Amino acid sequence: MNFETLVEHISTIQCTLQAQAAHAVNLALTSRNWLMGCYIVEFEQNGEDRAAYGEQLLKKLEKRLNIKGLNERRFREFRRLYLIYPQLKQPITQYITSQIQNSLSTEFIEPIRQLSSAESIINIRRTPSAELTNNPKWIIPADKLFNKLTYSNLILIATIDNPIKRAFYEMETIRGCWSYKELERQITSLYYERSGLSQNKEALSALVQQQAILLQPKDVINTPVTLEFLGLNERALVTENDLEQSILDNLQRFLLEMGHGFCFEARQKRILIDEDYFFTDLVFYHRILKCHVIVELKIDKFRHEYASQLNMYLNYFKAEIMQPDDNPPIGILLCTEKGDTLVKYATAGLDPNIFVQKYMIELPSEEEIKKFISSSNY
Numbered sequence: 001m002n003f004e005t006l007v008e009h010i011s012t013i014q015c016t017l018q019a020q021a022a023h024a025v026n027l028a029l030t031s032r033n034w035l036m037g038c039y040i041v042e043f044e045q046n047g048e049d050r051a052a053y054g055e056q057l058l059k060k061l062e063k064r065l066n067i068k069g070l071n072e073r074r075f076r077e078f079r080r081l082y083l084i085y086p087q088l089k090q091p092i093t094q095y096i097t098s099q100i101q102n103s104l105s106t107e108f109i110e111p112i113r114q115l116s117s118a119e120s121i122i123n124i125r126r127t128p129s130a131e132l133t134n135n136p137k138w139i140i141p142a143d144k145l146f147n148k149l150t151y152s153n154l155i156l157i158a159t160i161d162n163p164i165k166r167a168f169y170e171m172e173t174i175r176g177c178w179s180y181k182e183l184e185r186q187i188t189s190l191y192y193e194r195s196g197l198s199q200n201k202e203a204l205s206a207l208v209q210q211q212a213i214l215l216q217p218k219d220v221i222n223t224p225v226t227l228e229f230l231g232l233n234e235r236a237l238v239t240e241n242d243l244e245q246s247i248l249d250n251l252q253r254f255l256l257e258m259g260h261g262f263c264f265e266a267r268q269k270r271i272l273i274d275e276d277y278f279f280t281d282l283v284f285y286h287r288i289l290k291c292h293v294i295v296e297l298k299i300d301k302f303r304h305e306y307a308s309q310l311n312m313y314l315n316y317f318k319a320e321i322m323q324p325d326d327n328p329p330i331g332i333l334l335c336t337e338k339g340d341t342l343v344k345y346a347t348a349g350l351d352p353n354i355f356v357q358k359y360m361i362e363l364p365s366e367e368e369i370k371k372f373i374s375s376s377n378y
Contacts, residue, residue: 022217023147028099029225030151031092033074037082038089040075069225073272077155084158084166087142095146140170149173150215152180152223156187159275165192176209179216180223186212261288271316280313291327292317301337302356304346311350328353 001009043050044057053060058075145154153173160166169192173183191208195201266283282295294317296310310331317329330353343356 018217026150027095030146030154031095033078033151034081034088034092037078040079041082080158081155085145085154088146091143091146140167144174145170150180152225153183156180156183168192172205176212177215178212182213261286263287273316289327292321292329293332294329295332295334298335302335302339302343304342306333307346307350307354307356310354314351314353331355332357
């Protein structure tokens, strides 16, 4: 063994076991969520006291459990996963049994094996259409779905009502090893519909797969639902380059030093809208104005979509955060450059409490520049 061989071996070990660790976490996550969905459906269908909970079941379940990441919205996701993919019962049962049979008694394992025995009671959306049945190659085996698709991808595909369309994205996601973002991009860009119109479907598929961003281990781990599952800090969700990090640090100190009622509340505050997470850079509460102040920092010149994004945050705070005795929130958008005319047109009709300002990054002194140049090797 020489040094280059050593480097190659260590690199291979790192990549292989990192991918294996991410895969193991994903299998556990999918199993947990599918099983929870299964228990929820079973209770809704056969629970002895189900009538006492009715439509409030998931909300009451969230309140009673009081576990981070297990909320009403998640429970709906889990239920949908089970209803759309009942065939995952076998691979998940095998996985659970193989993983925990040495640590848990059969009193836990046996009920899992018996769950979902009466599949006829489940939502009709599970049933393959005649077109699927007549084309067996479109029906992906359950163990392949379980092992090849991440939970995030499964739950995204499960939102599609058309079983043919679901099968299409299952197949293409497995073939291309797509990340959640890539799958989402293909769905929103109507890849399925474009494929139906295309004269050369194989060429289109090859082009899409060639341009697709492949799934990486970090894509499996660094998702909101996985972080909640593992109990990791939400801060791990945030990725910023060094420049933005430095600017935010200094901006935060600057606003805190301003005083006059600014109370720091959150940095990179995560908000959930529909199925997507967004992050507001800085959130303050002004105790004199009695309102929230949302600060968005951009490391480039003003663009019209920035105003729309900030307007969305303000509307969210009005609907979800603002208290009855609060005033409407204020939004401050800081950019490196701004054109007054573009700002005028972009903000017309939006919330009047949006303010766009320009900031300057402190440049090094002339002496520092000279020192840097003289010490550089060409």
